Amino acid sequence: MSTVPQEEVPKHLQVQKFRIEPLYELRIEVANDIPVTVKLVDGIAEIFGTELARAREYKLPLSAKLAMFTWQGANVEVVGAPTVLYVAENKSMPNALNIHHNLERQRVEAETNKDVKGPRIMIAGPTDAGKSTLCKILANYATRKFRKPIFVDLDVGQGQVSLPTSVAATVVDSPLDLYHGFSMSAPLVFSAGSTSPSESVERYRNAVERLAQVVNGRLHLDNDARVGGLIVNTCGWIEDLGFTLLKEAAKEFDVDRIMVLGSDKLESMLKSSLAADLPRCHIVKLTQSGGAVQRSREYRISSRTSRIKEYFYGPEGELSPQRIKVPLDSVKLYSIGKRYKAPAGTLPADYESKASPLEPEAIAITTNHLQSIFAVPHATSVVSSRDVSMAHVSFCVSQSCRWLPLNALLSNVYRTSFL
Known part of the structure; x- marks a missing residue:
């Protein structure tokens, strides 16, 4: 034949x-x-x-x-x-396995001693250093030991748990599905406003702070989560203000380990700047995997679009999202972090600015918002963005707004192409 x-x-x-x-x-x-x-x-x-x-x-x-x-x-x-x-x-997998063994030893100790916390590990490094891959490996190895760690995703550009523009956390209680990735069934998600923290710094900072408050509360109340600990993924912005945000996140989640991929400088800076605030935090540099791939700008945009489409329609198009039309005058759109705040040095000596970088500002809905992703606030009144969580909707324009808790939406600095 x-x-x-x-x-x-x-x-x-x-x-x-x-x-x-x-x-x-x-x-x-x-x-x-x-x-x-x-x-x-x-x-x-x-x-x-x-x-x-x-x-x-x-x-x-x-x-x-x-x-x-x-x-x-x-x-x-x-x-x-x-x-x-x-x-x-x-050559990097033996390092990952060694980290897992160290984390597991701490989990065993936390299991037998309620005064001991489970491991709280943060993965840091520049863009495309392999941070997300290491997080997945550590999460999967933990579930193979029947642990239930909480995975925290602070990378707003990628969105492993929810959509890009958001920070999120989810309990990992089973090995990750190779096709679907982290479960999106019941994550905790907060809108950060953009795919880059630099475009909405205060909103990103607030979202991380609120996420940490809730996650730390869960660790206090849930023994499985306490023992399993945290695995925190971070974004690749590690210079200047990005470094400051990274330090703040480490303190908010009270991490006891930071693994640094591909940057001697970052390792040194973290050791010197966190010595006082997190004296028991071990900071270790790891060799970057030879398989780490540099992703082009076009690839990133395509990945974000695919992630958004997957959120609404499912990985294989198995979902059918409902489109609801509402009259424009029944919905208010707010922007956060766009108000100008004069520098302190330009104000009179006895004047204290009351402007808040988190104060919502009503803006007009225009054609510029077509195919935009909005966040749904769950606050009882529009005072600040402190109580903003994330639920993305496909926004069109007919009848009532009963599906919106506050008849309000929060603008994000991101648009997609397929809605």
Whole structure:
């Protein structure tokens, strides 16, 4: 029986087989239009710390960048046409495993002694250093020990738990789904106003503060969460004001470990600046994985759009969001952090400015807000943004606004292209 040459097989049906030696990984980058599935033929392998079942086909998300790693060796099959596909040694995984063992030792101690907190670890570093990947690995390794850590996502540009423009937290009680990622079923989410903290600094700072208050309360009341501890992901803005926001977040969540990826300077600055406020916090620099990929601006925009679409329609389009039309005059749109506040040095000596950077300001709804993502406030009155949580809506324009607690929406500095 003759066989069809590989080049004549449709791209989505092409099969490639690989042998991965121990401590090596198969690095895969998926195109945005050709599906890819992977299968573990024999051996033991994992993706982001999630162990793969033998002989099961796993569909990978479009545009995904990931790796199949093995501690003991594995044979795998790849169906489809990834844009990048190669085997390489991963020298950073032993570090990740060592971190996990240290975290688990602290969890065991917290389990037997209620006066001991579970581990609170923060992952910091520049953009594209592999922070999100390490967070996923540590979260998955924790669930394999039947722990229930809280994952905190402070990266407003990526949105692993909810949408970009938000900070969020969720309990991780099972291994992450390779296609869906972190569960979005019951996360705690606060609007930060933008995909970059630099565009809405005070709103971002307030969102992180409020998130930390609620998360710390959960750790105090929930023993499983207390033992499981925190895994905090951060954004890649680490210079100047970005560094200040990083320090503030570390203090808000009272972290006891900071793992720094890819920056000697950041490690040194954190050690010197947090010595007084977090004296028992261990700050360690880790070697950046060779598999960390630099993402282009176009890729980031595409990923955010995909994430927003997934939020409304589901990863595979299985959801059907309801569109509600409301008259324009029945909804008020507010902006936060846009009011100008004069510098203290320009004010009279006896004058104290009452302007608040978090004071909501009513703005007109215009065509500039088409295809925008708005946050829904759950406060009882419009006084400040202190009680703003996040529930995104597709905003069109007919009848009543009973679905809005305050008949108000909060503007974000972000628009999408598919709504």
